Amino acid sequence: MSSHFLHDFLRPKSIAIYGANNTFGNTMGTMQLIRIITSGYKGNIFPIHLRLDNVLGYKAYKSIAEVPETPDLVIIVLPPKVVPQVFRECGEKGVKKIILISGGFREVRGDRKNTLTEEITKIANEYGIRFIGPNCFGFFNNWLYPENNSKFNMMVWGDGIERGKFSVASQSGTMSSHLWMDPEYFDLKVGKTISVGNEANIDLVDFLEYFKDDEETDVIGLYIEEIKRGQRFIELAKEITPKKPIIAVYGGGSGAGNRAIMSHTGSIGGNIKIFDAMIHETGIIKTDYVEEFIDISGILSKPTFVYPKGYRLGIITNSGGPGALIANNAERKGLVVPRFSDKLQSKLKRLLPHTASWLNPIDVTFDMNIFNFYINFPKILMKSGEVDAIIMYGAIGFHEMMPRMSEDERIAPYVELREDMKERMDELDKIFITPVIKASQKYGVPIMYVNPQNYASYWSKKIRERGGIVFKFWDRPVNCLAKICQYSEYRRNHSSF
Amino acid sequence: MSSHFLHDFLRPKSIAIYGANNTFGNTMGTMQLIRIITSGYKGNIFPIHLRLDNVLGYKAYKSIAEVPETPDLVIIVLPPKVVPQVFRECGEKGVKKIILISGGFREVRGDRKNTLTEEITKIANEYGIRFIGPNCFGFFNNWLYPENNSKFNMMVWGDGIERGKFSVASQSGTMSSHLWMDPEYFDLKVGKTISVGNEANIDLVDFLEYFKDDEETDVIGLYIEEIKRGQRFIELAKEITPKKPIIAVYGGGSGAGNRAIMSHTGSIGGNIKIFDAMIHETGIIKTDYVEEFIDISGILSKPTFVYPKGYRLGIITNSGGPGALIANNAERKGLVVPRFSDKLQSKLKRLLPHTASWLNPIDVTFDMNIFNFYINFPKILMKSGEVDAIIMYGAIGFHEMMPRMSEDERIAPYVELREDMKERMDELDKIFITPVIKASQKYGVPIMYVNPQNYASYWSKKIRERGGIVFKFWDRPVNCLAKICQYSEYRRNHSSF
Numbered sequence: 001m002s003s004h005f006l007h008d009f010l011r012p013k014s015i016a017i018y019g020a021n022n023t024f025g026n027t028m029g030t031m032q033l034i035r036i037i038t039s040g041y042k043g044n045i046f047p048i049h050l051r052l053d054n055v056l057g058y059k060a061y062k063s064i065a066e067v068p069e070t071p072d073l074v075i076i077v078l079p080p081k082v083v084p085q086v087f088r089e090c091g092e093k094g095v096k097k098i099i100l101i102s103g104g105f106r107e108v109r110g111d112r113k114n115t116l117t118e119e120i121t122k123i124a125n126e127y128g129i130r131f132i133g134p135n136c137f138g139f140f141n142n143w144l145y146p147e148n149n150s151k152f153n154m155m156v157w158g159d160g161i162e163r164g165k166f167s168v169a170s171q172s173g174t175m176s177s178h179l180w181m182d183p184e185y186f187d188l189k190v191g192k193t194i195s196v197g198n199e200a201n202i203d204l205v206d207f208l209e210y211f212k213d214d215e216e217t218d219v220i221g222l223y224i225e226e227i228k229r230g231q232r233f234i235e236l237a238k239e240i241t242p243k244k245p246i247i248a249v250y251g252g253g254s255g256a257g258n259r260a261i262m263s264h265t266g267s268i269g270g271n272i273k274i275f276d277a278m279i280h281e282t283g284i285i286k287t288d289y290v291e292e293f294i295d296i297s298g299i300l301s302k303p304t305f306v307y308p309k310g311y312r313l314g315i316i317t318n319s320g321g322p323g324a325l326i327a328n329n330a331e332r333k334g335l336v337v338p339r340f341s342d343k344l345q346s347k348l349k350r351l352l353p354h355t356a357s358w359l360n361p362i363d364v365t366f367d368m369n370i371f372n373f374y375i376n377f378p379k380i381l382m383k384s385g386e387v388d389a390i391i392m393y394g395a396i397g398f399h400e401m402m403p404r405m406s407e408d409e410r411i412a413p414y415v416e417l418r419e420d421m422k423e424r425m426d427e428l429d430k431i432f433i434t435p436v437i438k439a440s441q442k443y444g445v446p447i448m449y450v451n452p453q454n455y456a457s458y459w460s461k462k463i464r465e466r467g468g469i470v471f472k473f474w475d476r477p478v479n480c481l482a483k484i485c486q487y488s489e490y491r492r493n494h495s496s497f
Numbered sequence: 498m499s500s501h502f503l504h505d506f507l508r509p510k511s512i513a514i515y516g517a518n519n520t521f522g523n524t525m526g527t528m529q530l531i532r533i534i535t536s537g538y539k540g541n542i543f544p545i546h547l548r549l550d551n552v553l554g555y556k557a558y559k560s561i562a563e564v565p566e567t568p569d570l571v572i573i574v575l576p577p578k579v580v581p582q583v584f585r586e587c588g589e590k591g592v593k594k595i596i597l598i599s600g601g602f603r604e605v606r607g608d609r610k611n612t613l614t615e616e617i618t619k620i621a622n623e624y625g626i627r628f629i630g631p632n633c634f635g636f637f638n639n640w641l642y643p644e645n646n647s648k649f650n651m652m653v654w655g656d657g658i659e660r661g662k663f664s665v666a667s668q669s670g671t672m673s674s675h676l677w678m679d680p681e682y683f684d685l686k687v688g689k690t691i692s693v694g695n696e697a698n699i700d701l702v703d704f705l706e707y708f709k710d711d712e713e714t715d716v717i718g719l720y721i722e723e724i725k726r727g728q729r730f731i732e733l734a735k736e737i738t739p740k741k742p743i744i745a746v747y748g749g750g751s752g753a754g755n756r757a758i759m760s761h762t763g764s765i766g767g768n769i770k771i772f773d774a775m776i777h778e779t780g781i782i783k784t785d786y787v788e789e790f791i792d793i794s795g796i797l798s799k800p801t802f803v804y805p806k807g808y809r810l811g812i813i814t815n816s817g818g819p820g821a822l823i824a825n826n827a828e829r830k831g832l833v834v835p836r837f838s839d840k841l842q843s844k845l846k847r848l849l850p851h852t853a854s855w856l857n858p859i860d861v862t863f864d865m866n867i868f869n870f871y872i873n874f875p876k877i878l879m880k881s882g883e884v885d886a887i888i889m890y891g892a893i894g895f896h897e898m899m900p901r902m903s904e905d906e907r908i909a910p911y912v913e914l915r916e917d918m919k920e921r922m923d924e925l926d927k928i929f930i931t932p933v934i935k936a937s938q939k940y941g942v943p944i945m946y947v948n949p950q951n952y953a954s955y956w957s958k959k960i961r962e963r964g965g966i967v968f969k970f971w972d973r974p975v976n977c978l979a980k981i982c983q984y985s986e987y988r989r990n991h992s993s994f
Binding site (some may be wrong): 022023024025028034037038056057103104135157170171172173174175178179181182223225249251252288289290291292319320321322324325328329332354355365366393396398401405408410411413414415452453454457472473474475476 | 898910
């Protein structure tokens, strides 16, 4: 168990909340308390409200002083001008942890000097309070009490998010809470996500420090607009990346981007070149795209994933177009698509129709021997030592088609499956995917499947359940793989093993 | 109605098919005939089979000579060596149109010279036969007989694909048939797609010629590995692009890509620089990514879409992170994110909380006035003349959340909606989306919505039904918009109006 102060910070035994009421959709505080309740939080909840006797079914208190115990964590969603007073009252009560959701601190432009941040910082220091925010969303902890499967969720939509070891610290609320709204999206099993806001007291660097030795964190995601303690950030990142990957999206760089940032968190976005140089030095995986952020994080979070040992890509496809496009994109992105050795070619050739191709890409064309396609070709490539990763296009399931065709009375008599075949249909993932994932781990050659059906389609789900990585089209797996190969090289060069 | 020979080619009144049998999943011919039948083809079907008396419920004939009429179109899925003889028999029968699916013509490598293509070309010329292929998938015509809603589908999965005016000619079977497997994917309503294969007789240029004046085609998609009649292609493309956009994916370029192509269609992939120069000259929208191909085609196929008149992007968001990332990516891709004029700023400022931002991006922050967000801000920007396109992040529907919260007995009493509110919930799209799409058309400023929920979620579907463009994340709409703005400029400069 981590002894870092943030570990306890993210596991509140009881909470008080300022700014929730009984009118749905009206205030952020109400929405957040609803999230906390509906996600099954089991600790005591003490709403603080000047007029209401109860809030969302919980007894409300006029002030924190009246609360019968000292809440472990206090959440504040109030107009900024009253916050210093509330901080002081919390301090008097003995509160040590606060989430300050409210905006309107340093990020507001104008003539008047905004000293609220200084005020609350002074009060916090006086009472020994640590706080996240202001101007944040709070946090989501899927590891609250894993033993009773409880979580603390004040901001993430989608209670079905599975517990994983991907943790996010983000200077954007959206990047820490709205990436998981589509429950069908990829495999991003999440541990903890934190919206750090303006970082007046607790910053990204604190979270890096915490995640470094946190057993519940294997992969780290960051959304960065500004780094306050640059030197410490670099030191920590360098310590972390040989063991745990860090994937970062940077929101600064352009004039308009910096303008957006200035009004967002009040910080100066900084120079993209300096940022990139720093990223390069630390082994952080950088991306400009949120989709790629999710993709790469999802791949690296897979417990079955193995890091490629080089840049050589083997392509297996049942169609020439995707093969050509994968090869092109791979070479553009710095991967290598080697022509297979004569020995390997002759091995493949024996298993393929004469219209097929076996140079790399392997293009099986129409005559599809499904056992070769799914099992033999990947295994042969993995064993060959000639490729470091595999992308397979054409992992298409027949499961949705079969029943539809059986419903067509003209066709049904011909496409009907025998009962024993139907049973096997439900086991195709064990037959076709499981042994390949095992071989992938044995030989250290990752494989990515491409199935143009919906992520939630039967076969895509099955492949994912067996530990496989599935994409709908072939562009993104190539883009991800190129960045993962670079990181993998860094990891090998900086590993102490 | 188009008088081009391909118009009739794609509307067969009756068909004969070689290579289908009664064993499901065994041969391409069987799969294709199943597709034709299940997609509701109403013309006569004559399977040709040496041994079977009937195929998939249709009377089979030993040879084409025995068929009681001359089939309008013949589909051949047979080993290549018998194809010349079959071509000759078809010619004798008076057949004028053939789809030759089989591979194994020029694309096979080896010592022996493969003269099959020359043989069938000679026979075709002798009998006046035109044919698509060899080594292709055939075609899909969603406009077969629109008056009785019939289609001809020998290769596309997903019978629910709505009829549209997006037509594809592709040197890859996959790129003409497997892009529509996820029925929830975007809004790509399809007219016609053709897999042209090796183009021994009918090529991409023929299809460009056909699409140019085809009233059922407004947007053209191409997958290109090689262009046979380069000069004619350029001439045609230049005539077409001022009126109809052409979106092209190029499969050549890299060493491995060319290797894949060589074994795919047997052609030489060509030089990426020459290709790019040609693309630039013709106003074709080029992309390296299949997802972007679908995205851009989907956007341009929307009947409500209007072309941007410049490169200036207005951003509306409820979250700083996406705002910064959209702005950054936009500037990287050649769009401009202008700081709004003082006049426009003061107009926006009056409608926003003091913690918000109104410089561009507009960041409404937490205090979300949904009428301003959805209606007033887009309309103000459209009217201002200061932006040419708008991207809005945060178009998130509450429709999935509401019932879930109502199921939670602790929360239900507080989140219950009045009956009249519920009724309005089903009309939110008419209230929030319809007037904005109308304004978009009036002022000529396109708008794209970003909703991180699933494409098939209630709100995303509703926005799309109202003519809105919806993406799940904000990267791809920016990438698409940048290319669309370039094309729009070309279109303006080359339009005769």
